[in-house]
Amino acid sequence: MSPARTTAGAPISSIGRAIAVLGCFNERRRALTLSEISKKSLLPMSSTHRVVAELVTGGFLVRGSDRKYRIGTRMWSIGQLAPVSxxxxxxxxxxxxxxxxxxxxxxxxxxxxxxxxxxxxxxxxxxxxxxxxxxxxxxxxxxxxxxxxxxxxxxxxxxxxxxxxxxxxxxxxxxxxxxxxxxxxxxxxxxxxxxxxxxxxxxxxxxxxxxxxxxxxxxxxxxxxxxxxxxxxxxxxxxxxxxxxxxxxxxxxx
Amino acid sequence: MSPARTTAGAPISSIGRAIAVLGCFNERRRALTLSEISKKSLLPMSSTHRVVAELVTGGFLVRGSDRKYRIGTRMWSIGQLAPVSxxxxxxxxxxxxxxxxxxxxxxxxxxxxxxxxxxxxxxxxxxxxxxxxxxxxxxxxxxxxxxxxxxxxxxxxxxxxxxxxxxxxxxxxxxxxxxxxxxxxxxxxxxxxxxxxxxxxxxxxxxxxxxxxxxxxxxxxxxxxxxxxxxxxxxxxxxxxxxxxxxxxxxxxx
DNA sequence: AACGGAGGTTCCAATGAGCGGAACACTACT
DNA sequence: AGTAGTGTTCCGCTCATTGGAACCTCCGTT
The missing domain is CATH 3.30.450.40 (GAF domain)
Known part of the structure; x- marks a missing residue:
C-alpha cells in the first residue's frame, strides 16, 4: 500500500503531482527549497525530489545559485499563450x-x-x-x-x-x-x-x-x-x- | 515492451509527456484539437487523451466551445511568477x-x-x-x-x-x-x-x-x-x- | 438511409515506471 | 564531536500508466 495514494482519498497522478508542486509557488513564495516544496505539496522528500528534477529538465523550474527553485522561463513563455483577456x-x-x-x-x-x-x-x-x-x-x-x-x-x-x-x-x-x-x-x-x-x-x-x-x-x-x-x-x-x-x-x- | 519508450531512445516520464504536450502550443498554434496534439507530441491518441485530461483537471489546459484546447489561465498565472527580467x-x-x-x-x-x-x-x-x-x-x-x-x-x-x-x-x-x-x-x-x-x-x-x-x-x-x-x-x-x-x-x- | 472517415472516448490486460522508506551525504550551528 | 536540517541515492514492490482495440458521435457524401 502506498500511503500518498490513500491519504487524500483521490489517488493523485504523476502529472497531478507535478501541478501540485508548481502550485506551491505563489506571489509570497516565488523561491522555495526542496523541503519547503515537500512540506507544501505533502509529498515525501524522495518523491518531491524526483518530480522537481523532472520539472527542471523540462524547463518548468530552475534552480538558482541559492539552491532554491523558481518557476522557469519556459513556463512563463508557454503561459503567455493563454488567452487571458x-x-x-x-x-x-x-x-x-x-x-x-x-x-x-x-x-x-x-x-x-x-x-x-x-x-x-x-x-x-x-x-x-x-x-x-x-x-x-x-x-x-x-x-x-x-x-x-x-x-x-x-x-x-x-x-x-x-x-x-x-x-x-x-x-x-x-x-x-x-x-x-x-x-x-x-x-x-x-x-x-x-x-x-x-x-x-x-x-x-x-x-x-x-x-x-x-x-x-x-x-x-x-x-x-x-x-x-x-x-x-x-x-x-x-x-x-x-x-x-x-x-x-x-x-x-x- | 511499450513502444513509446523504445522509439525515441530515451524513455519519457509521465511528467515529460505532459510538458511535451504543453510544448505543442506556440504562437502559431494557440488552439489545438486532440488529434493535432497527438500528432505533434508523437503520443498515441489514448495516451494523449489521458494526459490532456489531467492537464485540464489541473487548469493548465482548457477546452473551448470549439472543442479545441488552449493554455489555461492557471498556467499563465503561475508562469507570471517566473523571474523574467x-x-x-x-x-x-x-x-x-x-x-x-x-x-x-x-x-x-x-x-x-x-x-x-x-x-x-x-x-x-x-x-x-x-x-x-x-x-x-x-x-x-x-x-x-x-x-x-x-x-x-x-x-x-x-x-x-x-x-x-x-x-x-x-x-x-x-x-x-x-x-x-x-x-x-x-x-x-x-x-x-x-x-x-x-x-x-x-x-x-x-x-x-x-x-x-x-x-x-x-x-x-x-x-x-x-x-x-x-x-x-x-x-x-x-x-x-x-x-x-x-x-x-x-x-x-x- | 446507408456509407465512410475523422475525431474523440472508453476499456482492459500487461508491465515497468513511479513509488517511498531507509540509508547516506553534506553543511551549519553548537 | 554532536545534532538538526537539507538534499541525494538506492532499491524492491506494486499499482498507475500504457497503448491497442473497440466503440461512439458527428459530419458530409452517395
Missing part, C-alpha cells in the same frame, strides 16, 4: 501607462476569474506602496477596489451567490458581513466607483472604476495608494477618463 | 508605452535567452503591422533587429560561437552567411543601432538599439514597421532617447 490587455496598456505617469501610484487592471479578482496587469513598483496585487495573482472580490467593482456590476444572481459564501477577512477593516457588503455594492453602483480603506492591506486605500460593456463590468481599473496619498476626487476623475478611453479602444475595429 | 520589464514599461504612443508601431523589448531573442514585452497590435514577435516568443538572433543588437554587444567569443552554428533562413533576405553576418554585426556596433529589411518577415523592417550595462547589451529595444513607414532617422532618435531613459531607470535605487 488578450484584446483588453493590449488595448488598455498605453492607457495604464499614462495613468501611472500621471499618478505615480499602483495601477491595476483586473477581470473576474473563478470568483476572484484576477490581476491581468499591474504597473508601478518601487515608486509606490507595496500591495497584495500582482499580475497573475488572485485576490478576493470583497476586499479590493477592483473586486468590489467587478462584483457590483454582475447580475443580481451572481452577486447573491457570492454573498452566500463565507467572506474571508484579511484586515480588521475587511467587510465580511454579507448585509453590509450588499449595501456597499449598491452604493458603489450608485456612485459609479468603489473605494477601499485598509480592507485589503493595512495602510492602503484604493479607488476603482468599471470598464462597462452592456451594463456589465468586463474589467476593473484601479489605483492603490497609501491612505495619505489618496486624493479621491482627482483619482476618480482620471480613472473615469481612462475607463472611457479603454472602452472606446475596445469598441474600435472589433 | 522583472526589474527591466517594470522599469521599461512606461517608456515602451510612450514609444508606442509616439510611433504607433510595434515596440519590442527582448533579452538573450538560450541563444535566441526572447521577447519579454511587446506593444502595439492592430494599429501596426503583423510581426512574428510575441511576448513570450523566441526568434533567431540573426534575422531580427533586437537579435542583431543582442548579439553584437556580446563577448567576441559568444559571437563566434553563434556564427559557428547553422543560420536558419526565414525570408529570402535573411543573412545566413556567417561572414556577412559578422560584418553586419560590426557595422551595427559601430553605428550604435541595428536595421533589418524583410530579414524576418516579408514587407517589414525594423530598427533596434541596445540597453547597455558595462559594455554589454542586457536587453534590446526595437520598432518593427512596414518598410514604407520606416522613418529610420526619427526612430533611431526616439529609440536612443528611450534606451537612455530605461538605463537611468535601471540605475536608480538599485
Amino acid at each position: 488578450d484584446q483588453l490587455r493590449h488595448r488598455a496598456l498605453p492607457t495604464l501607462a499614462r495613468l501611472y505617469e500621471e499618478t505615480g501610484e499602483n495601477i491595476t487592471l483586473a477581470v473576474l476569474d473563478r470568483g476572484q479578482a484576477l490581476y491581468v496587469d499591474r504597473l508601478g513598483g518601487e515608486r509606490s506602496v507595496h500591495t497584495g496585487a500582482r499580475a497573475g495573482g488572485h485576490l478576493p472580490l470583497h476586499t479590493t477596489g477592483v473586486g468590489k467593482v467587478l462584483l457590483a456590476w454582475q447580475t443580481p444572481a451572481a452577486i447573491e451567490k457570492y454573498l452566500g459564501r463565507p467572506l474571508e477577512r484579511t484586515t480588521p477593516y475587511s467587510i465580511v458581513d454579507p448585509v453590509k457588503l450588499k449595501k456597499e455594492l449598491d452604493e458603489t453602483r450608485e456612485r459609479g466607483y468603489a473605494l477601499t480603506r485598509q480592507e485589503s492591506t493595512a495602510g492602503n486605500g484604493s479607488v476603482a472604476v468599471p470598464i462597462l460593456r452592456g451594463g456589465r463590468a468586463v474589467a476593473a481599473l484601479g489605483v492603490v495608494a497609501h491612505l495619505t496619498h489618496l486624493d479621491i476626487p482627482r483619482l476618480v476623475e482620471v480613472l473615469q477618463a481612462a475607463s472611457e478611453s479603454i472602452r472606446h479602444e475596445l469598441e474600435n475595429d472589433h | 522583472d526589474q527591466l520589464r517594470h522599469r521599461a514599461l512606461p517608456t515602451l508605452a510612450r514609444l508606442y504612443e509616439e510611433t504607433g508601431e510595434n515596440i519590442t523589448l527582448a533579452v538573450l535567452d538560450r541563444g535566441q531573442a526572447l521577447y519579454v514585452d511587446r506593444l502595439g497590435g492592430e494599429r501596426s503591422v503583423h510581426t512574428g514577435a510575441r511576448a513570450g516568443g523566441h526568434l533567431p538572433l540573426h534575422t531580427t533587429g533586437v537579435g542583431k543588437v543582442l548579439l553584437a554587444w556580446q563577448t567576441p567569443a559568444a559571437i563566434e560561437k553563434y556564427l559557428g552554428r547553422p543560420l536558419e533562413r526565414t525570408t529570402p533576405y535573411s543573412i545566413v552567411d556567417p561572414v556577412k553576418l559578422k560584418k553586419e554585426l560590426d557595422e551595427t556596433r559601430e553605428r550604435g543601432y541595428a536595421l533589418t529589411r524583410q530579414e524576418s518577415t516579408a514587407g517589414n523592417g525594423s530598427v533596434a538599439v541596445p540597453i547597455l550595462r558595462g559594455g554589454r547589451a542586457v536587453a534590446a529595444l526595437g520598432v518593427v514597421a512596414h518598410l514604407t513607414h520606416l522613418d529610420i532617422p526619427r526612430l533611431v532618435e526616439v529609440l536612443q532617447a528611450a534606451s537612455e531613459s530605461i538605463r537611468h531607470e535601471l540605475e536608480n535605487d538599485h
Whole structure:
C-alpha cells in the first residue's frame, strides 16, 4: 500500500503531482527549497525530489545559485499563450501607462476569474506602496477596489451567490458581513466607483472604476495608494477618463 | 515492451509527456484539437487523451466551445511568477508605452535567452503591422533587429560561437552567411543601432538599439514597421532617447 | 438511409515506471 | 564531536500508466 495514494482519498497522478508542486509557488513564495516544496505539496522528500528534477529538465523550474527553485522561463513563455483577456490587455496598456505617469501610484487592471479578482496587469513598483496585487495573482472580490467593482456590476444572481459564501477577512477593516457588503455594492453602483480603506492591506486605500460593456463590468481599473496619498476626487476623475478611453479602444475595429 | 519508450531512445516520464504536450502550443498554434496534439507530441491518441485530461483537471489546459484546447489561465498565472527580467520589464514599461504612443508601431523589448531573442514585452497590435514577435516568443538572433543588437554587444567569443552554428533562413533576405553576418554585426556596433529589411518577415523592417550595462547589451529595444513607414532617422532618435531613459531607470535605487 | 472517415472516448490486460522508506551525504550551528 | 536540517541515492514492490482495440458521435457524401 502506498500511503500518498490513500491519504487524500483521490489517488493523485504523476502529472497531478507535478501541478501540485508548481502550485506551491505563489506571489509570497516565488523561491522555495526542496523541503519547503515537500512540506507544501505533502509529498515525501524522495518523491518531491524526483518530480522537481523532472520539472527542471523540462524547463518548468530552475534552480538558482541559492539552491532554491523558481518557476522557469519556459513556463512563463508557454503561459503567455493563454488567452487571458488578450484584446483588453493590449488595448488598455498605453492607457495604464499614462495613468501611472500621471499618478505615480499602483495601477491595476483586473477581470473576474473563478470568483476572484484576477490581476491581468499591474504597473508601478518601487515608486509606490507595496500591495497584495500582482499580475497573475488572485485576490478576493470583497476586499479590493477592483473586486468590489467587478462584483457590483454582475447580475443580481451572481452577486447573491457570492454573498452566500463565507467572506474571508484579511484586515480588521475587511467587510465580511454579507448585509453590509450588499449595501456597499449598491452604493458603489450608485456612485459609479468603489473605494477601499485598509480592507485589503493595512495602510492602503484604493479607488476603482468599471470598464462597462452592456451594463456589465468586463474589467476593473484601479489605483492603490497609501491612505495619505489618496486624493479621491482627482483619482476618480482620471480613472473615469481612462475607463472611457479603454472602452472606446475596445469598441474600435472589433 | 511499450513502444513509446523504445522509439525515441530515451524513455519519457509521465511528467515529460505532459510538458511535451504543453510544448505543442506556440504562437502559431494557440488552439489545438486532440488529434493535432497527438500528432505533434508523437503520443498515441489514448495516451494523449489521458494526459490532456489531467492537464485540464489541473487548469493548465482548457477546452473551448470549439472543442479545441488552449493554455489555461492557471498556467499563465503561475508562469507570471517566473523571474523574467522583472526589474527591466517594470522599469521599461512606461517608456515602451510612450514609444508606442509616439510611433504607433510595434515596440519590442527582448533579452538573450538560450541563444535566441526572447521577447519579454511587446506593444502595439492592430494599429501596426503583423510581426512574428510575441511576448513570450523566441526568434533567431540573426534575422531580427533586437537579435542583431543582442548579439553584437556580446563577448567576441559568444559571437563566434553563434556564427559557428547553422543560420536558419526565414525570408529570402535573411543573412545566413556567417561572414556577412559578422560584418553586419560590426557595422551595427559601430553605428550604435541595428536595421533589418524583410530579414524576418516579408514587407517589414525594423530598427533596434541596445540597453547597455558595462559594455554589454542586457536587453534590446526595437520598432518593427512596414518598410514604407520606416522613418529610420526619427526612430533611431526616439529609440536612443528611450534606451537612455530605461538605463537611468535601471540605475536608480538599485 | 446507408456509407465512410475523422475525431474523440472508453476499456482492459500487461508491465515497468513511479513509488517511498531507509540509508547516506553534506553543511551549519553548537 | 554532536545534532538538526537539507538534499541525494538506492532499491524492491506494486499499482498507475500504457497503448491497442473497440466503440461512439458527428459530419458530409452517395
